[in-house]
Amino acid sequence: MAVTVFILGRPGSGKSAAAHRITKLAQRKDWASTHICDYVILCKWFLSEKYNSLNKYRYFRSTENNGFDVIDFSILRKALEEVERRIQKHLSSKKKFILIEFARGDYSEVLRTFSNEVLHKAYFLFLDSDIDTCIQRVRARTSHPTTVHDHYVSEKIFRSYYHKDNKSYILSQFAKDYNLDNRRVKVIDNAGSWDDFMRQIKEFTDALFFEQELSISRESSNSLEVLSKQESGKRRKTGPLSGAFPSLGAPTCCPNSIKS
Numbered sequence: 001m002a003v004t005v006f007i008l009g010r011p012g013s014g015k016s017a018a019a020h021r022i023t024k025l026a027q028r029k030d031w032a033s034t035h036i037c038d039y040v041i042l043c044k045w046f047l048s049e050k051y052n053s054l055n056k057y058r059y060f061r062s063t064e065n066n067g068f069d070v071i072d073f074s075i076l077r078k079a080l081e082e083v084e085r086r087i088q089k090h091l092s093s094k095k096k097f098i099l100i101e102f103a104r105g106d107y108s109e110v111l112r113t114f115s116n117e118v119l120h121k122a123y124f125l126f127l128d129s130d131i132d133t134c135i136q137r138v139r140a141r142t143s144h145p146t147t148v149h150d151h152y153v154s155e156k157i158f159r160s161y162y163h164k165d166n167k168s169y170i171l172s173q174f175a176k177d178y179n180l181d182n183r184r185v186k187v188i189d190n191a192g193s194w195d196d197f198m199r200q201i202k203e204f205t206d207a208l209f210f211e212q213e214l215s216i217s218r219e220s221s222n223s224l225e226v227l228s229k230q231e232s233g234k235r236r237k238t239g240p241l242s243g244a245f246p247s248l249g250a251p252t253c254c255p256n257s258i259k260s
Contacts, residue, residue: 001091001092001093001094001121002090002091002092002093002094002096002097002098003096003097003098003123003208003212004087004091004097004098004100004118004121004122004123005022005097005098005099005100005122005123005124005125005208006100006111006122006123006124006125007019007099007100007101007125007127008102008103008104008107008124008125008126008127008166008170009103009126009127009128009129009190010103010129010131010134010158010162011103011134011138011151011153011158011162012129012133012134012135012136012137012138012141012153013103013127013128013129013134013190014127014129014190014197015101015103015127016037016101016147016149017197017201018125018127018188018201019035019037019099019101021198021201021202021205022097022099022201022204022205023035023097023099025202025205025206026097026205029209030095031095031096031097032093032095032096032097033096033097033098033099034090034096034097034098034099035099035101036083036086036087036098036099036100036101037100037101037102037149038076038079038080038082038083038101038102039101039102039103039148039149039151040148041079041082041083042060042068042070042075042076042079043068043148043151045059045060045075045079046059046060046068050062058071058072059071059072059074059075060075063152063154064152064154065142065152066152067142067151067152067153067154069154069156069157070157073161076104076110077110077113079102080102080110080113080114081113083100083102083114084113084114084115084118087100087114087118088118091117091118103162105161105162105163105164106164106166107126107166107169107170107174108169108173108174108177111178112178119178119180120179120180122184123184123185123186123208124170124174124180124184124185124186125186125188125204126166126167126170126185126186126187126188127188127190128166128167128187128188128189128190128191129189129190129191130191131158131159131162131163133191134158134162135155135158138152138153138158167187170185170187171187186204188200188201188204
């Protein structure tokens with residue numbers, strides 16, 4: 001199955017940069033990737049609402065810099081339901097990263113939108129950065145946007161919705177609340193230099209690849225063991241064939257490796 005990675009944190013914490021870096025590192029290993037960002041979904045819905053004169057109910061409000069604020073936060077759950085549907089389309093893929101990116105003010109309940117099938121096999125990367133630094137980064141990226149992810153978020157929304165510090169919750173309670181393997185949860189402090197941030201993202205990605213290589217090795221070993229037992233059972237039932245090769249003992253299991 002594909003490897004699912006949730007990338008969480010405030011706007012401006014580095015989620016899109018992390019997803020881009022993981023994608024590049026995956027390409028070097030001949031892995032594919034797909035990047036699912038709920039902002040792209042919300043933006044599409046905002047534009048549909050904005051230009052549909054028949055739509056009187058409003059989930060969004062236009063802001064400066066061609067941005068928008070959410071005014072009815074129930075739309076955020078709908079966006080994650082759409083994210084789940086998109087994840088399901090890729091789950092059966094092999095050698096593929098599914099990178100899910102979204103920002104929420106409180107992560108203590110919001111992931112319950114996702115199925116256990118998705119959550120319990122996923123990895124979680126939380127990027128921690130203080131609110132003032134995030135505001136400054138959003139202002140800078142809005143002034144010189146280069147991708148769709150360089151979008152505007154108003155300071156009002158930052159102060160009212162994204163003010164909570166989720167780091168302590170992620171470190172101490174998150175895995176317990178969602179019945180997750182704590183080893184699949186990683187917190188990276190993105191308050192330092194760009195080079196340090198990229199180094200930490202690479203370390204996280206290298207650890208993912210190491211786990212996948214171990215998993216592939218175990219699957220290969222198990223398959224060989226099953227085949228060996230089946231062949232042994234056949235020999236017991238039919239006896240040795242005339243002219244058959246002499247027994248060479250149990251096969252040696254060689255773990256598969258991913259091309260680098």
